[in-house]
Amino acid sequence: MVSKLVFKGDKPKKKKKASVKSDSWRVSKAASGESTSHPELAVTNEGWVTAKNLSELKGPVVLAFKDEDNPVVIASDLNGKLYLSSDIDITGSKSIDIEPRTVQQVFVLSKLDFRGTDTSALDEPTVNNEFSFKNSEGTYLTSPIEPPLHCKAVSIGQDQIFTLTALESGGWSLQTSRKAFLGFQKDDSEIGFKLVYSDTVGFSETWILRVQAQYARLHNSSSRTTSSSERISSKVLEERAGRKLTPSEISSLKLAYKQGRLNEALLDIRQRSRSDNMC
Template sequence: MSTEKVRSSKLKFKGEKTKKKRKREDDGETSGHRRAEDDEDPDTWVLPEDPAEIRGPTFIVHPSDPSAISVNFDSTRNRIILHTLSKEVTSEGPSLLERTPTEVAQVWVTTRVAGSPTINLRTGTGEGKFMSCDKHGLVSADREARGPEEEWTPVVLPDGMVAFMNVYEKYLSVDEVAGGTLQLRGDSEDVGFRERFWVKIQSKYKKEAHEEKKKREGVSDVVSIDEASTNRLHQAWGAGRSVISKEDRRELKRARKEGRLAEALLDRRAKLKSDRFC
């Protein structure tokens, strides 16, 4: 068996800083920790579980037969091409779901407006063109500006695969044209085999989506209503000062001692409303 060291094929982007890893003793106790650290690597390619997680560098693969294909952008010819993945997908090699991009042409950059269900797919090479689809179903990546035809709505299916719906409510698909050539189309009415893609994103962007979701849910869960403060702020006059008469003050003081302050406040509010409109 050859003992030649295999060079990592991990894809790196221009300007990305290389993180130094600490050296550890190679023993049984630390191997589990190293494996856990590898799983938590922010650059690990993972499958999204929610449409909101699809963001950042994105790898799109279709399980075509006999060979799977990736959606690439050829910056030389300025066009989208469906690239046949190498024959490494065997019983001895990585499975299709374990495949990761090995060249920048296979990577798209997904962006979205905060809170919007739609995304934009921009090329990772060249000048950064957006994938678009016109009303005839023609898919291209030659536009520098974003508009309705550059918007896609990702739909995560129960099996983890993803379908992309365009602004015309049609789906992105892989279509075979004359000569057996494969190309992308955007005019499918339903989601079948041709419309289903495996999508991989980087772990750090999936985590980012989770953090945003927690913040949104946390705000709605933590908010509590302080009735006295709310009434003071929104129902008082004089810059929030409670202006009451001596008689009302005595009545409220008595109600507080008797444990019926809330009822007294509501009675006073109703009285003020009736006086205002009389």
């Protein structure tokens, strides 16, 4: 019997509900004691949460369909062949509260920072939301011109790049480098689905990304720290300006402080004050 997939440092917790369906690929390296080729899979076992923003997308991730009747995840076998697995744990009140049972259901998500951001426009740079997915064998999720997808590439090229976009419905879209969206389609197979490409995003192209709780917690902690550090009092601003400020000037300076250009904004105010005094 294969035990539940356990990550390093995990705390035991009670399962509210479980859905276990066997499939022919049920193999757990963690249970057998066999080491994985990707050490990042041996991380904390503090539970999994649904990713809601790009900052939470890092480290181990589970790719699941947003289907409450038949929750299924993408998995990769030892040879890099992709398959769909329903052999999962449901740990919450919703069917999307999924936790993996084998390392083959877990990918390591990496943001492709080397791709850079678009700074050609005058407004704020475009957010980089391109990622790669590496399986437990150290090979990459690949989207060829035509399905089926596989996980056999040993390096990152165009076919290994996926653009992840948060949807208003609460899920994510996965777009290939050829602008096709990864989706699922019902079929007559035992699992009931197959992976397909689509030109548009709808229910069948909506994915749930389950990440480890530690990364969501780090994001929330960082957001609170940043929010606190971006506050500056009106009194401090007036001391630095050397005079009483109007409400509009205070608002302008607080915005400048958040954007990291407070000194320039204070200089502008001082110059305007000198000009007014000379008139």
